[in-house]
Amino acid sequence: MNAPTPEHHLLRPIPADMLAALRARFGERCSTAAAVREQHGRGESVYDAAPPEAVVFCESTADVAFLVGLCHQHAVPVIPFGVGSSLEGHLLAVQGGVSADVSRMNHVVQVNAEDLTVTVQAGVTREQVNREIKDLGLFFPIDPGANASLGGMAATRASGTNAVRYGTMRDNVLGLTVVTASGEVIHTGSRAKKSAAGYDLTRLMIGSEGTLGVITEITLKLYPLPEAVSAAICHFPSIDAAVQTTILLIQMGVPIARCELLDGHAIRAVNRHSKLGLREAPMLLMEFHGSAASVQEQAETVQALARDHGGEDFQWAKTPEERTRLWAARHQAYFAALQLRPGCRCQSSDTCVPISRLAESINDSIAEAEASGIPYWIVGHVGDGNFHLSYLMDPNDPQEIAEVERLNVLMVQRALRLGGTCTGEHGIGLHKMGYLLEEAGAGAVAMMRSIKQALDPKNIMNPGKVFAA
Amino acid sequence: MNAPTPEHHLLRPIPADMLAALRARFGERCSTAAAVREQHGRGESVYDAAPPEAVVFCESTADVAFLVGLCHQHAVPVIPFGVGSSLEGHLLAVQGGVSADVSRMNHVVQVNAEDLTVTVQAGVTREQVNREIKDLGLFFPIDPGANASLGGMAATRASGTNAVRYGTMRDNVLGLTVVTASGEVIHTGSRAKKSAAGYDLTRLMIGSEGTLGVITEITLKLYPLPEAVSAAICHFPSIDAAVQTTILLIQMGVPIARCELLDGHAIRAVNRHSKLGLREAPMLLMEFHGSAASVQEQAETVQALARDHGGEDFQWAKTPEERTRLWAARHQAYFAALQLRPGCRCQSSDTCVPISRLAESINDSIAEAEASGIPYWIVGHVGDGNFHLSYLMDPNDPQEIAEVERLNVLMVQRALRLGGTCTGEHGIGLHKMGYLLEEAGAGAVAMMRSIKQALDPKNIMNPGKVFAA
Numbered sequence: 001m002n003a004p005t006p007e008h009h010l011l012r013p014i015p016a017d018m019l020a021a022l023r024a025r026f027g028e029r030c031s032t033a034a035a036v037r038e039q040h041g042r043g044e045s046v047y048d049a050a051p052p053e054a055v056v057f058c059e060s061t062a063d064v065a066f067l068v069g070l071c072h073q074h075a076v077p078v079i080p081f082g083v084g085s086s087l088e089g090h091l092l093a094v095q096g097g098v099s100a101d102v103s104r105m106n107h108v109v110q111v112n113a114e115d116l117t118v119t120v121q122a123g124v125t126r127e128q129v130n131r132e133i134k135d136l137g138l139f140f141p142i143d144p145g146a147n148a149s150l151g152g153m154a155a156t157r158a159s160g161t162n163a164v165r166y167g168t169m170r171d172n173v174l175g176l177t178v179v180t181a182s183g184e185v186i187h188t189g190s191r192a193k194k195s196a197a198g199y200d201l202t203r204l205m206i207g208s209e210g211t212l213g214v215i216t217e218i219t220l221k222l223y224p225l226p227e228a229v230s231a232a233i234c235h236f237p238s239i240d241a242a243v244q245t246t247i248l249l250i251q252m253g254v255p256i257a258r259c260e261l262l263d264g265h266a267i268r269a270v271n272r273h274s275k276l277g278l279r280e281a282p283m284l285l286m287e288f289h290g291s292a293a294s295v296q297e298q299a300e301t302v303q304a305l306a307r308d309h310g311g312e313d314f315q316w317a318k319t320p321e322e323r324t325r326l327w328a329a330r331h332q333a334y335f336a337a338l339q340l341r342p343g344c345r346c347q348s349s350d351t352c353v354p355i356s357r358l359a360e361s362i363n364d365s366i367a368e369a370e371a372s373g374i375p376y377w378i379v380g381h382v383g384d385g386n387f388h389l390s391y392l393m394d395p396n397d398p399q400e401i402a403e404v405e406r407l408n409v410l411m412v413q414r415a416l417r418l419g420g421t422c423t424g425e426h427g428i429g430l431h432k433m434g435y436l437l438e439e440a441g442a443g444a445v446a447m448m449r450s451i452k453q454a455l456d457p458k459n460i461m462n463p464g465k466v467f468a469a
Numbered sequence: 470m471n472a473p474t475p476e477h478h479l480l481r482p483i484p485a486d487m488l489a490a491l492r493a494r495f496g497e498r499c500s501t502a503a504a505v506r507e508q509h510g511r512g513e514s515v516y517d518a519a520p521p522e523a524v525v526f527c528e529s530t531a532d533v534a535f536l537v538g539l540c541h542q543h544a545v546p547v548i549p550f551g552v553g554s555s556l557e558g559h560l561l562a563v564q565g566g567v568s569a570d571v572s573r574m575n576h577v578v579q580v581n582a583e584d585l586t587v588t589v590q591a592g593v594t595r596e597q598v599n600r601e602i603k604d605l606g607l608f609f610p611i612d613p614g615a616n617a618s619l620g621g622m623a624a625t626r627a628s629g630t631n632a633v634r635y636g637t638m639r640d641n642v643l644g645l646t647v648v649t650a651s652g653e654v655i656h657t658g659s660r661a662k663k664s665a666a667g668y669d670l671t672r673l674m675i676g677s678e679g680t681l682g683v684i685t686e687i688t689l690k691l692y693p694l695p696e697a698v699s700a701a702i703c704h705f706p707s708i709d710a711a712v713q714t715t716i717l718l719i720q721m722g723v724p725i726a727r728c729e730l731l732d733g734h735a736i737r738a739v740n741r742h743s744k745l746g747l748r749e750a751p752m753l754l755m756e757f758h759g760s761a762a763s764v765q766e767q768a769e770t771v772q773a774l775a776r777d778h779g780g781e782d783f784q785w786a787k788t789p790e791e792r793t794r795l796w797a798a799r800h801q802a803y804f805a806a807l808q809l810r811p812g813c814r815c816q817s818s819d820t821c822v823p824i825s826r827l828a829e830s831i832n833d834s835i836a837e838a839e840a841s842g843i844p845y846w847i848v849g850h851v852g853d854g855n856f857h858l859s860y861l862m863d864p865n866d867p868q869e870i871a872e873v874e875r876l877n878v879l880m881v882q883r884a885l886r887l888g889g890t891c892t893g894e895h896g897i898g899l900h901k902m903g904y905l906l907e908e909a910g911a912g913a914v915a916m917m918r919s920i921k922q923a924l925d926p927k928n929i930m931n932p933g934k935v936f937a938a
Contacts, residue, residue, distance in 0.1 A: 112825070114824070115888075116720070117823065156665055157664075157669070158665070163663060167640070170663070170669065171636070180912070180916065184912050185912065186910060187909070187910060187912075187913060188909070188913055190889055190890045191823045192855075192884075192890040192893065193853050193854055193855075194626075194628055194636075194639075194893055195893060196627070196890075196896045197891055197892050197901070197904075198897055198905050198909055198913075198917055199673060199677055199681075200626070200639065200669075200672045200673060201909075201916060203669045206669065207667070207668065207669055223722060224720070224721060224722035226722075247583075251585070252693060253693035290763070291766055293763070294759075294762070294763045297760055350665075353661055354581065354660045354661060355583070355584055356581070357584075384663055385661055419659060419661070420659055420660070421664035421666050423666050424664060424665060425665050426665060427665045427666075428665070428666060436667050439659065439666055440666065440667055440670075443649070444656060444657055444670055445667070447924065451668060451923060451924070453923065454923035455919055466667060
């Protein structure tokens with residue numbers, strides 16, 4: 001499937017002297033091998049790869065600054081690359097250029113346990129940072145499905161299963177080191193918990209998808225590991241019953257840490273992939289954090305709500321291992337689902353609506369999915385009003401592709417009508433440029449473009465993304 | 470005391486035809502009366518007023534758009550005005566122009582109780598919004614000392630006593646209506662709890678101090694009123710002991726809702742002003758929110774910590790009235806303190822540091838204050854690492870003014886050395902332009918300036934603030 005942009009033929013070639021300069025500095029860390037380029041020119045989206053002309057494996061902020069400086073001088077595109085788990089085509093080199101791979105920038109730079117902060121290089125993954133701070137009794141909650149890099153998570157304003165309690169990357173980054181479009185290194189924010197000093201460049205960079213600069217270091221907020229953690233599953237007679245339970249617990253202000261919906265299809269996928277024996281019916285997978293007493297109290301409140309909606313009794317994950325197994329299965333749902341239909345690609349919707357409109361949003365989407373006959377599955381960070389209805393699509397069937405896109409448009413337009421957004425956590429990338437315009441309006445998008453033009457006048461930072469040509 | 474800018478003589482007069490156009494549309498709502506101009510040309514800062522040439526009382530977003538459109542056409546400055554509680558000179562018309570008074574835009578536009586959101590006009594104050602939603606069992610937590618307008622609170626990224634638990638304006642605004650520098654109306658964000666759609670214009674506007682646009686409507690996150698609320702005071706043998714207690718409770722992750730430090734001087738002020746009989750010694754004023762059991766558990770944890778640091782037993786505010794009286798006294802501390810030294814102005818510092826450095830930050834500042842002999846008082850949102858050491862300064866004594874500024878520089882530079890910020894919640898305004906440069910660095914400030922230039926090419930939006938000339 002081609003990228004939906006007229007720009008994928010607007011290649012801006014790397015001049016010979018620039019390539020020579022890259023090779024002089026980076027040696028074998030500058031690759032033009034076809035397989036490496038191919039791997040860096042796609043993510044987990046449905047699009048065919050659009051490979052960059054070269055891949056540079058950066059090992060430091062100075063490396064990135066050197067690379068971007070050269071790209072700036074020669075007006076060549078540069079596309080930051082972490083682990084390649086983007087779902088919306090962010091990594092495609094639609095105008096050619098260089099992929100700036102930061103995966104080797106994988107050092108935890110500084111832990112300040114007593115301040116609940118950590119500074120990491122952009123290539124550190126969420127699992128790595130949690131491994132490295134666990135012994136200090138701390139954790140970092142943001143967990144998109146993939147074991148993504150913190151740089152990529154910041155660039156796409158990622159969230160995940162803990163966002164209902166702990167917020168998203170927007171809320172959990174204190175400061176950044178950024179290489180600007182001219183190759184300059186700047187620092188945003190500080191280690192203070194709050195600040196009123198100047199424009200919020202940190203939040204401007206978070207969610208900018210590599211179009212305003214390359215994030216090379218990130219200072220994160222950490223949290224003390226809760227005294228008590230309990231996870232439970234609860235099956236419901238219908239998706240609607242599970243969603244109504246969720247809506248009520250959010251409206252009551254229950255400080256639930258995780259509240260994930262899985263439909264029967266999603267459970268079938270994780271059962272097969274992770275060898276679980278869960279009943280293949282609508283289910284909430286929940287987690288409670290706090291003191292022992294508070295966890296028990298939360299659980300009792302939610303159990304009462306669930307019972308009122310026909311929910312079965314909670315089944316508790318009795319050991320930490322059992323809990324980890326459940327959440328690992330949840331995080332692998334995407335890859336598990338791909339195996340339900342060999343050779344398919346997954347087109348995952350990502351709308352998010354005000355909580356009171358969640359039931360309507362999901363129910364109507366399901367009705368459309370059922371009518372289409374195309375295999376689908378649902379998981380949702382329903383406590384946030386965010387869900388993913390994902391179609392398992394034959395990438396060689398133009399009719400099916402068109403039908404999925406038609407259904408996707410319906411879902412997005414419904415979300416916008418209900419006061420929501422076209423993307424809760426995946427970002428705009430290539431796929432949602434048109435929806436952004438619809439959601440934000442021409443005036444707001446013009447303001448975004450003005451900022452882009454001011455900070456990247458040569459349009460070298462991940463060009464062709466976020467804004468339709 | 471004059472504003473610290475060379476620009477206060479760079480007046481850009483309102484042309485006669487523009488004034489005529491303003492009068493034609495606004496009639497008596499366009500005022501050039503000296504008293505009105507004087508009142509709009511200052512805030513609560515130490516600076517003498519720099520009055521605007523005219524004041525327009527806007528009643529709608531359309532009014533603001535009309536006014537800004539005219540200002541744009543004639544390259545005349547426009548300065549948004551809410552209730553005038555700015556502490557850093559934001560409201561001074563250092564280049565002349567028009568004050569856009571939004572205080573009559575005081576309508577709650579839409580409450581969505583089931584989604585925990587409310588949309589208000591920019592002139593609605595924090596007390597008003599809380600009055601209007603109280604019967605729905607909801608509240609909005611952000612509470613700077615003054616009964617500020619939500620527009621001003623958004624523009625300065627305000628916080629207050631609840632930020633330790635609920636975050637700041639940065640965290641509690643879902644979307645904005647903004648009049649841009651060309652007089653266009655845009656909307657940012659949505660009512661969804663999270664979004665990854667495009668640049669975060671909401672966060673860019675929050676804290677931009679009127680320099681990028683005029684905020685006319687704000688959609689806020691609301692919270693269910695907690696099932697149980699308890700407030701307590703606890704006296705300590707020293708400020709250090711109170712601060713050490715605070716540091717530990719934050720490090721342990723106790724979800725305390727409010728944790729305010731008052732020194733003996735501050736207590737003396739509120740005792741006199743609010744007729745309280747509190748012992749005039751270092752004190753924490755705390756509040757706990759949650760279920761009855763959780764509130765009790767938090768309180769027990771904090772009491773144990775306090776006892777370990779020589780804290781006395783908690784004195785509980787036994788009734789809601791008593792609790793309200795204590796917090797009202799805390800919110801009036803600023804005005805109460807002004808009465809300690811008749812004729813004085815208050816120069817309030819506003820640094821914020823990582824929590825582990827808070828004791829050092831406060832102790833060294835106190836030593837400097839004691840050595841100076843100038844009357845001072847301290848309150849602090851210490852759970853955030855943010856405190857205000859405020860000097861009661863004779864505005865007619867140049868030597869005292871210079872000494873206070875010298876001490877302020879020491880405090881800010883110490884905060885920056887400790888990884889903190891020059892302003893936790895008051896903003897840059899006129900006073901901290903130099904500190905911003907020191908804190909953020911030339912590269913980051915250049916990026917802010919590029920954004921300002923791109924979005925306000927005629928430099929009409931509150932010019933002369935945030936960036937030194």
